[in-house]
Amino acid sequence: LQEQHLASTMVGDLMISSEKVAHVQVNNPLEHALLVLVKSGYSAVPVLDSSYRLVGIIGKTVILNQILGLERFEFEKLSDMRVHEVMSKDIPQLTKEDTLVKGMNTLINYPFVCVRDKDGYFDGILTRRAILKQIKKDIYT
């Protein structure tokens, strides 16, 4: 029953739509990216190019790893480096038409998955929170 229901619901029905998703631009300096992450409170967000195509994701861990020197965090490096130099490009991606079964399989290993159309334009993100809420709804109906 659960699988049927997940297989009949699309990623597009549950995802957080692009306009509500915090993101950074591929050419931003790391200092700006870290500011966006700290102010939004998110540990990682999508990276888009100037045409709003999805190019990767970036998180606090990889930024802080870049500036972890031998003796201290070398925070001055943050203004020298750009998002595209450290972002993860090899990321799982879904389309709005994919089913939640595929979504759930990906969310086992990733806290969120980016959704984009066939031309690569960013549509939104599917999160673990959204799928857990859906599973709970299914259980109690």
Added chain:
Amino acid sequence: LQEQHLASTMVGDLMISSEKVAHVQVNNPLEHALLVLVKSGYSAVPVLDSSYRLVGIIGKTVILNQILGLERFEFEKLSDMRVHEVMSKDIPQLTKEDTLVKGMNTLINYPFVCVRDKDGYFDGILTRRAILKQIKKDIYT
């Protein structure tokens, strides 16, 4: 069927046991805590006292928020402040005997939940990844 199965499985069966959980001590300076978080790669970890009792959790966001000055990140503050000054103490907690139904309800809003015994000693953590893997197993059996 799903609810029955989640209701008959205990948190203790799925949790990551304490010895495998990265953590920091309540009196550590923030610089040490941030180092543990960056090196382990985790965005947040439990905080324990010297008797290994659970006292809270701490994450990169709250540490970086502390040092976010008007013009730049004031990284020198990291050696002045301690974990107990910024950690979250008001956190959901489970016991090993709680069922996964209670676990799942909590994981809707938290990426992980700390597990401790009746005397407050830290037993482990229940993660979203663990429950999503279990739900997937249930669906395909």
